[in-house]
Amino acid sequence: xxxxxxxxxxxxxxxxxxxxxxxxxxxxxxxxxxxxSQVRLSKSEAGTDADxxxxxxxxxxxxxxxxxxxxxxxxxxxxxxxxxxxxSWPSGGPPLAWQVEGLGTGFASVSVAGGKIYTMGRQDGMxxxxxxxxxxxxxxxxxxIGPGRTERxxxxxxxxxxxxxxxxxxxxxxxxARADNGQPxxxxxxxxxxxxxxxxxWGYSESPLIDGPLLVCTPGGPNxxxxxxxxRSGKVAWTTAMPYGGSHGQDGAGYSSIxxxxxxxxxxxxxxxxxxxxxxxxxxxxxxxxxxxxANGTANIPTPVVFNDxxxxxxxxxxxxxxxxxxxxxxxxxxxxxxxxxxxxxxxxHGGMVLIDGHLYCGHGHNNGFPVCVDVRSGRLVWGGxxxxxxSGSAAVAYADGQLYxxxxxxxxxxxxxxxxxxxxxxxxRLPSVLAESWxxxxxxNGRMYLRDQQVLMCxxxxxx
Numbered sequence: 216x217x218x219x220x221x222x223x224x225x226x227x228x229x230x231x232x233x234x235x236x237x238x239x240x241x242x243x244x245x246x247x248x249x250x251x252s253q254v255r256l257s258k259s260e261a262g263t264d265a266d267x268x269x270x271x272x273x274x275x276x277x278x279x280x281x282x283x284x285x286x287x288x289x290x291x292x293x294x295x296x297x298x299x300x301x302x303s304w305p306s307g308g309p310p311l312a313w314q315v316e317g318l319g320t321g322f323a324s325v326s327v328a329g330g331k332i333y334t335m336g337r338q339d340g341m342x343x344x345x346x347x348x349x350x351x352x353x354x355x356x357x358x359x360i361g362p363g364r365t366e367r368x369x370x371x372x373x374x375x376x377x378x379x380x381x382x383x384x385x386x387x388x389x390x391x392a393r394a395d396n397g398q399p400x401x402x403x404x405x406x407x408x409x410x411x412x413x414x415x416x417w418g419y420s421e422s423p424l425i426d427g428p429l430l431v432c433t434p435g436g437p438n439x440x441x442x443x444x445x446x447r448s449g450k451v452a453w454t455t456a457m458p459y460g461g462s463h464g465q466d467g468a469g470y471s472s473i474x475x476x477x478x479x480x481x482x483x484x485x486x487x488x489x490x491x492x493x494x495x496x497x498x499x500x501x502x503x504x505x506x507x508x509x510a511n512g513t514a515n516i517p518t519p520v521v522f523n524d525x526x527x528x529x530x531x532x533x534x535x536x537x538x539x540x541x542x543x544x545x546x547x548x549x550x551x552x553x554x555x556x557x558x559x560x561x562x563x564x565h566g567g568m569v570l571i572d573g574h575l576y577c578g579h580g581h582n583n584g585f586p587v588c589v590d591v592r593s594g595r596l597v598w599g600g601x602x603x604x605x606x607s608g609s610a611a612v613a614y615a616d617g618q619l620y621x622x623x624x625x626x627x628x629x630x631x632x633x634x635x636x637x638x639x640x641x642x643x644x645r646l647p648s649v650l651a652e653s654w655x656x657x658x659x660x661n662g663r664m665y666l667r668d669q670q671v672l673m674c675x676x677x678x679x680x
Contacts, residue, residue, distance in 0.1 A: 219254050222427075238427070241482075243290050249280075283660040284328040285374040286422030287518060288613070291474045293569040295615035295659040300677050302618065304630050304642025312663065312674045314647070315352035319343055320669050321368025321385070322420075322652070327660035328375035329394065331355060334667060335382055337368030342384045344373060344392060349663070352672055358397035361388030361404075368669075370420035370470070372656070376446065381430060385418035387411055389432060391449065401449035405468075409454065410436035414465040414489030415514055424473040424484070426497070431484055435468025440488055440502075441495050453500035461490040464510025470565070476521040479543025485526055487515045492528050494541065494548065504550040509537050516565040520575065520591075525553070527591055531564030531581040538594060554594045561589060561596070566611040567656065569619070574635045576619050577612055584610025584623055588635050597635045605629050605643035608652070615659040622666065626653040648673060 217225040223236040239247060281297045288295055301309055319336020326333045332347040338357075345357040361384040373382040380394045387405030392398060405411030405419065411434030413419060424431040430446040439454035459466040471487035475497070478485075482497040491507030509515070511532040520527040529536035538553040561579055568577035575591045578584025579600055584607075587599035604610075608624025614633055618641065621629040626649030632639040646653065650669040658665040662678035 216250065216253060219250055224250055279661050281661045282328045283658045284326050284376070285425070286324070286326075286372040286472050287567065287656070288659075291424075291472075291518070292520065293567055293613045293656075294571070295613070297659060297662070298616050299679050300616040300618070300659075300662070301630075301679050302616075302641060304644065306642075306644070308628060308642070308644030308675065309664070310676045311647070312676045313352050314671060314673045315347070316670050317354075318345065318667070318670050318672055319368055321370060322654045323369040324372045324655040324667055325658050325665050325672065326373050326375050326380075327658060327663075327665065331394070332665065332672070333373040333375055333380050333382075333394075334672065335360075335369035335371065335373060335384070336670070337363040342369055342386070342388070344380065344382045344390065344397065346380070346394070346397060347672070349661070352674060356397035358390075358392055358399065360384055360390045360392075360399070360402070361386055367418065370418055372422040374423045374425055376425040379446070381423045381425065381446070383419050383421050383423055383432065385420070387419045387434065389423065391430070391446065400447075403444070403449060405432075405434040405436075409434035409439035409442055411439065412436065412467040414467040414469055417470065417514065419468065420470040420516075421468065422472045424475070426475060426484075431473055433468045433473065433486055433488065435466075435488065437466075440468070440493070441473070441484060441486060441500060443500060455495050455500040455502055457488075457490070457493065457502055457505075461507050461510075463507040463512075464491055464515060465489040465512050469515035471516060471518050474519055474521050476526065476541070478521065478524040478526065478541030479548040481543055481548055483541075483548075485519050485521055487517070487519055487528060487530070489515060491515070492519060492526065492539070494526075494550070503548050504541065506537070506539055506550050506552070508552070508555060509534060517563045517567055520568050520570050522570060522591075525591075527568070527570070527575060529561060529563040529568065529577070531558075531562050533558045533581060534562060536561040536563070536594075538591065556594050561587065561594075561600075564609045565654070566609045566622075569612055569614045569633075571614060571633050574633075576614070576633055578610030578621065582609055582624075584608060584621065586610070586619075586621065586631055586638060588638075590635075598638050602638060604631070605640065609654070611654060611656045613657045613659055620657045620659065620664065622653055622655075622657050624652050624654060625649070626668075628657075628666070646673065
C-alpha cells in the first residue's frame with residue numbers, strides 16, 4: 216500500500232512492481248480496517264485531523280480485524296481468518312464464557328463489531344434490533360423497528376458498517392440505526408416502497424448488504440426484485456425489474472442474502488430469489504442473467520458461493536445443486552451450467568456452505584445435515600453423504616482455523632476438521648439451551664463462538680490455551 220486518496224487505494228503489485236488504484240469498496244472488510252488504520256496513523260503523525268473520512272468499519276476505535284460484522288462474516292462466505300483456536304473439544308465442549316436471556320423470539324444470528332453484538336428478536340408484539348456488550352452479553356440498547364405480528368420473530372441478521380447498523384424485519388421493515396445508541400436514521404418498507412413480496416409464507420429472512428456507499432437488498436417486487444439505496448440517507452439509487460413468472464420456483468424474494476461477484480469481468484450482485492439464481496450489474500441494477508433450474512416452489516434458502524468466474528448454488532426440497540460459470544464478452548455476460556447434481560447426490564436444505572481450497576463443505580439432505588466434502592470444480596463427492604455425525608436435522612456451518620463448526624438442528628454442536636483426506640470429528644457437545652430448532656448460524660469472532668437460540672445467546676471461549 217502506497218497511499219489513499221478520494222476513496223482509491225494506491226498499491227504496488229508484488230509481481231511486476233506496477234502501481235495500481237483500487238476502489239476502497241472493492242477490498243475485504245479486514246483490508247478496509249487496515250487501510251483506515253494506516254490513514255489514521257499517517258494523519259496522526261502529521262498532526263492533522265485523524266478522521267479518515269472513508270466511512271469504513273474501522274471508524275470505530277474498538278473494531279477488530281476478527282470481527283464478524285454481517286451475515287456469514289467479513290467476506291460473506293462463512294469463513295473466519297482467525298487463528299489460534301481450539302483444534303479439538305473436550306466432551307463437554309469449550310468453556311461457556313457467559314449466557315444471557317430475554318432477547319426475544321426468532322431465528323436471527325448475530326453480528327459482532329466494535330465491541331458490541333447486534334441481533335434481532337420479537338418482544339412484546341414488536342420486532343426489535345438490539346446491541347449487547349461482548350464482555351458479558353448485557354443489553355446496551357434495544358430499538359423497535361416494526362410490528363411483530365409473526366409469532367416466529369426475526370429471521371435476518373444485522374449488518375454493521377462504521378457508525379451505523381442495518382436490519383430487515385420478518386415483515387420487510389428495513390432500518391438504518393446508529394450503532395452507538397440504536398437511534399433510527401432512516402427506514403423503508405419492502406411492500407409499501409417497492410411492491411415487494413416473498414415467495415412463500417415464512418417472512419423476509421435477508422441480511423442487508425453494504426457495498427461502499429450502497430445498501431443492496433431484495434424486496435422481491437416485479438419492478439424491484441433487488442434495490443440499491445444510499446446507505447446514509449436511504450435514497451433509492453436503482454431497482455431491478457424482473458417480471459413475475461417462470462418455469463421453476465415462485466415469484467418474489469427467497470430466503471437467501473446477496474453476495475458480490477466479479478465474474479466475467481463485471482461487478483455484479485448474485486442472489487437466490489424465488490425464481491432461481493440471478494446476477495445484477497452493480498453499477499445500475501440491470502438484470503444480467505438468471506438460472507432457474509435450482510429453484511423450488513417452497514423455499515430457496517442457501518446463500519450462493521462465488522469464486523473467480525463461478526457460482527455454486529444449492530437448494531433443498533428435492534432440488535439439488537449446480538456450478539455455473541459466468542462468461543463475459545462484448546459488454547455482455549452469459550451463464551453456462553458446468554454441472555447439475557440431483558438431490559440424491561447433493562442438496563443443502565439450509566445452513567449454508569463454505570469453500571476452502573477448492574473443496575465445498577456443507578450439510579447434505581433435506582432436513583438433514585450429513586457432513587460432506589465435494590470437489591467444487593468437478594462435483595465429485597470426496598467424503599461423506601452417508602454418515603449423519605453426532606447430531607440430527609439440518610446443519611448450519613461456519614469455518615475457522617482449519618475446522619468446520621457444525622450446528623445441528625437438534626442442538627448438537629460438532630467440530631469437524633476441514634480436510635479432503637477424510638471425515639474427522641474433533642469434538643461435539645449438546646447446547647444447554649434448545650428452545651426451538653437450532654438453526655441460527657454459528658459466529659466466530661475474536662476467539663469467541665456465539666450461538667443464538669430464541670431468547671438466549673450463548674458465548675463460548677474457543678481460544679487454544
